[in-house]
Amino acid sequence: MIVTFFRTTVQTVQAINRKYATPHLKTTRFVRVCLGLLRGYLVLLIGILVFKFFQSLH
Amino acid sequence: MNILSKLYYRYKKILKILRLYLIIAGPGIIVMVADNDAGGITTYTATGAQYGFHLIWFLILLGPVAYYVQEMTVRLGAVTKRGHAEAIFHAFGSFWGWFSLLDLVLTDWLTMITEFIGMTAAMRIFGVPPLVTVIGAWIIMSAMVLQGRYWTWEKLALVFCGLNLIYVPAAFLINPPIHEVLRGALIPHFPPGGFTNALFFLLMANIGTTIAPWMIFFQQSAVVDKGLQEKDMRWGKIDTALGSMLTVLVAAFCVILTGTLLPGQPINDAATAALKFMSINKHLGACLAIGLFDAGFLGAICISLASSWAFGEVFGWAHSLNHRLKEAPWFYAYYILVLLFAGIVVLIPGAPLVLITLFVQVIAVTLLPAALVFLILLLNDEETMGEYKNTLVQNVANIGITAMIIVVSTLYGISALFPNILK
Numbered sequence: 322m323i324v325t326f327f328r329t330t331v332q333t334v335q336a337i338n339r340k341y342a343t344p345h346l347k348t349t350r351f352v353r354v355c356l357g358l359l360r361g362y363l364v365l366l367i368g369i370l371v372f373k374f375f376q377s378l379h
Numbered sequence: 380m381n382i383l384s385k386l387y388y389r390y391k392k393i394l395k396i397l398r399l400y401l402i403i404a405g406p407g408i409i410v411m412v413a414d415n416d417a418g419g420i421t422t423y424t425a426t427g428a429q430y431g432f433h434l435i436w437f438l439i440l441l442g443p444v445a446y447y448v449q450e451m452t453v454r455l456g457a458v459t460k461r462g463h464a465e466a467i468f469h470a471f472g473s474f475w476g477w478f479s480l481l482d483l484v485l486t487d488w489l490t491m492i493t494e495f496i497g498m499t500a501a502m503r504i505f506g507v508p509p510l511v512t513v514i515g516a517w518i519i520m521s522a523m524v525l526q527g528r529y530w531t532w533e534k535l536a537l538v539f540c541g542l543n544l545i546y547v548p549a550a551f552l553i554n555p556p557i558h559e560v561l562r563g564a565l566i567p568h569f570p571p572g573g574f575t576n577a578l579f580f581l582l583m584a585n586i587g588t589t590i591a592p593w594m595i596f597f598q599q600s601a602v603v604d605k606g607l608q609e610k611d612m613r614w615g616k617i618d619t620a621l622g623s624m625l626t627v628l629v630a631a632f633c634v635i636l637t638g639t640l641l642p643g644q645p646i647n648d649a650a651t652a653a654l655k656f657m658s659i660n661k662h663l664g665a666c667l668a669i670g671l672f673d674a675g676f677l678g679a680i681c682i683s684l685a686s687s688w689a690f691g692e693v694f695g696w697a698h699s700l701n702h703r704l705k706e707a708p709w710f711y712a713y714y715i716l717v718l719l720f721a722g723i724v725v726l727i728p729g730a731p732l733v734l735i736t737l738f739v740q741v742i743a744v745t746l747l748p749a750a751l752v753f754l755i756l757l758l759n760d761e762e763t764m765g766e767y768k769n770t771l772v773q774n775v776a777n778i779g780i781t782a783m784i785i786v787v788s789t790l791y792g793i794s795a796l797f798p799n800i801l802k
């Protein structure tokens with residue numbers, strides 16, 4: 322039963338990934354810059370969280 | 380006779396407008412009042428106790444900020460007929476979609492735990508054990524959605540929104556110094572002592588509690604579930620504007636209460652303030668405790684719904700409050716179980732509740748900028764929005780607000796992680 326549940330979930334997630342594989346928003350320069358900045362911001366934030374995690378360990 | 384007939388005509392016209400508004404009103408008021416959740420009430424009571432009436436003007440300024448952000452969700456929902464999660468998946472693809480959805484789920488669940496912390500703390504003042512509070516609240520929250528009509532759920536939620544206004548009559552019980560209150564509300568100024576790090580932290584906390592990621596997801600999904608059309612958009616905006624006024628009103632009156640009775644006293648949570656009020660005036664303490672419970676309750680139902688709608692949209696489950704349980708089993712199961720698990724965490728002896736509260740601030744910071752940036756990009760997409768896309772003025776206001784919120788919420792998140800950074 323558990324295996325069936327996970328198999329169904331994986332299949333559903335794969336179906337969602339296929340459905341939304343192509344972004345529908347027109348990729349203008351403004352959109353590219355915004356998404357790039359967002360990626361940078363999130364990488365920075367995750368970096369801070371990782372730093373805090375290791376700092377807490379010591 | 381002529382004047383009388385004109386007056387009667389006007390009266391009928393106003394009545395008709397009011398009726399129309401009451402049909403469409405709901406998502407804007409609910410989301411804005413629910414924004415004053417348990418965490419929000421705690422922030423406001425701490426603000427009043429620490430700085431008296433000196434920051435009421437700042438809270439008033441946050442009203443338009445909340446309005447401008449939330450108004451975009453009304454337009455996006457009415458035009459696309461998609462909830463925010465589905466809109467992100469559709470517009471930006473599955474990577475950003477999963478990021479937003481999973482981050483929302485985590486943030487919402489952690490926030491719901493803080494709502495249960497607020498509710499149990501409030502009811503403990505009346506001698507109600509946390510177990511009874513959690514089970515009782517969970518049953519009412521579940522019953523509210525399981526009756527199978529969005530309209531009924533919304534009107535019940537509006538009753539709880541009305542209860543959130545309890546701070547207004549409570550403030551009149553204590554005769555606050557009107558002149559000082561008006562000075563604090565109308566003349567922008569910093570408290571004596573100037574712009575300190577402690578003040579900066581509190582200002583950030585107030586901004587952080589004004590805009591939360593779940594609000595964007597909730598209102599857009601609610602607009603879609605309610606079936607708001609493009610022609611109803613004007614009413615949706617009025618609803619949001621009225622809601623933003625109510626949220627400021629509640630915040631200001633919380634500040635007035637603690638600013639009058641507990642000036643200069645350290646307040647870490649609203650339940651402590653309610654206990655102190657109890658020793659001064661029993662009714663006043665009861666009002667604050669009821670308000671805190673109500674704030675946690677409203678926050679929990681809205682946040683849980685925001686997640687359930689988001690999951691339903693993406694996974695393709697039936698996800699309307701107009702569905703019966705057997706028609707949308709996954710949607711209701713998710714809503715009920717998420718609330719249950721959040722409540723259970725509060726009951727676990729020795730659960731790291733302080734750590735959870737801290738984590739809420741940090742995790743929300745990872746989602747809020749993305750949600751706001753996506754919102755602006757979607758509202759600028761002419762293909763999707765057509766004539767309802769952001770105008771230049773709206774873009775200037777919204778981009779400015781978004782930039783300010785991103786900077787401030789990031790600083791708030793970092794200062795939560797590194798408390799000494801602002802000292």
